[in-house]
Amino acid sequence: MKYGKRPYGNLFNDGITLKICRLKSSKQQKQISEELGFIGNKLSLIENGQHRPNKEQIEKLLKYYGIKITDLNPESDMVTILNEKDTTEEKED
Secondary structure (H helix, E strand, C coil): CCCCCCCCCCHHHHHHHHHHHHHHHCCCHHHHHHHHCCCCCHHHHHHCCCCCCCHHHHHHHHHHHCCCHHHCCCCCHHHHHHHCCCCCCCCCC
C-alpha cells in the first residue's frame, strides 16, 4: 500500500471525526487503544481510513467518546456497518 492511500473511502471522514474526539479528550492513541482493548496501531489505522472497523470496535469508540449514532452522518460508513445484519445470528426456521 502506498503512503497515504485510503482504501475505505468514507471511513476516512469517519476517522477524522474519531480523531477530533480523541484530540478533544487530550488522550494519546496508545492510551485509548489500551483502554478499549485494541491491538497495535488499530486506532491509528481507523483514524486514517486504512482499516474498516467491525461493529464491536465502532460501538466501543462511540461509547468511549459519548457519540450517539444519530450524531453521525446517516451516509457514514460507520452507520452502515452498525446497521449491517449480524451474520453470526442463528437463522430462524
